[in-house]
Amino acid sequence: MGAAVSASAIAGILNGCKSTPDLNYKPVFFSEDQARLVSELAEIILPRTNTPGAKEVGVPNFIDQMLTQCYKKEDQEFFIAGLTAFEESAKKTFGDSFIYVKPEDQIKLIKTTLETAIAEKKENPNAKRPFILTAKELTMLGYFTSEPGATQVLQYEPVPGKYNGCIPLNEAGNGKTWATG
Numbered sequence: 522m523g524a525a526v527s528a529s530a531i532a533g534i535l536n537g538c539k540s541t542p543d544l545n546y547k548p549v550f551f552s553e554d555q556a557r558l559v560s561e562l563a564e565i566i567l568p569r570t571n572t573p574g575a576k577e578v579g580v581p582n583f584i585d586q587m588l589t590q591c592y593k594k595e596d597q598e599f600f601i602a603g604l605t606a607f608e609e610s611a612k613k614t615f616g617d618s619f620i621y622v623k624p625e626d627q628i629k630l631i632k633t634t635l636e637t638a639i640a641e642k643k644e645n646p647n648a649k650r651p652f653i654l655t656a657k658e659l660t661m662l663g664y665f666t667s668e669p670g671a672t673q674v675l676q677y678e679p680v681p682g683k684y685n686g687c688i689p690l691n692e693a694g695n696g697k698t699w700a701t702g
Contacts, residue, residue, distance in 0.1 A: 544556050544557060544560065544581070545576065545579075545581075545582075546579070546581065546582040546585070548585050549585055549586065549589045550585045550586075550588045550589040550597065551585055551588075555601070555604060556581060556585065557620055558604060558607075558608060558618075558619055558620060559581050559584055559585070559604070559656070560575075560576055560581040561619060561620045561627070562607075562619070562631070562656055562660070563575035563576065563580045563581055563584065563656070563660040563663075563664075564576045565624075565627055565628060565631060566631070566656075566657055566660045566661070567580070567660055567661070567664050572669065572670075572673045572674050573669045573673070575660055575663070575664055577669070578663070578664055578667040578668075578669045578670060579663070579667060580659075580660055580663040580664050580667070583659070583662075583663030583667075584656070584659045584660065584663060587659055587662075587663070588600060588659075596649075599649055599652070600652055600655060600656075602652070603651060603652020603653065603655075603656075604652055604656075606652070607619065607630075607634060607652060607653065610630065610634070611627075611630055614626075614630065615630075631653070634653045635653050635654070635657070637651075638651035638652075638653045638654050639654070642654065665700070670700075671700035672700070675700035676700060677700040
């Protein structure tokens, strides 16, 4: 009994068969490829643990909507230029699109990009905020303002009780940061 295997099938097997991630929303600002990249980036920044990850709470859609509705055209273009440069860096360094790179290499690229961005921002504080810092900020904002982020990760008390100004810390809650203040 014989078998024929195509080159693309072999490449898929050798690369761990990582398929193109599905989007759970229709991007408005991003192309579908850009939206997939932002989704993967957000999930690596805030992955699923014992609480939902960034994708599950809708962070990619949040980022898409924030850039569409709240950012000036020049800031949108700057974000896309940074996203494109990030993707090109993945291709140059690892020979493939960021979403197909091994998870440990994805993390390595994010860390390197963050370290470079932080150093550049310190050196030139008046420069535009680097893409990776904006992406991380929007990821965290979207996550911690979502219902799961505010209720499962942070403490949330929609209507606080009486005010006790001077109590021991262990009586102030369960050790989590407050979701609202």
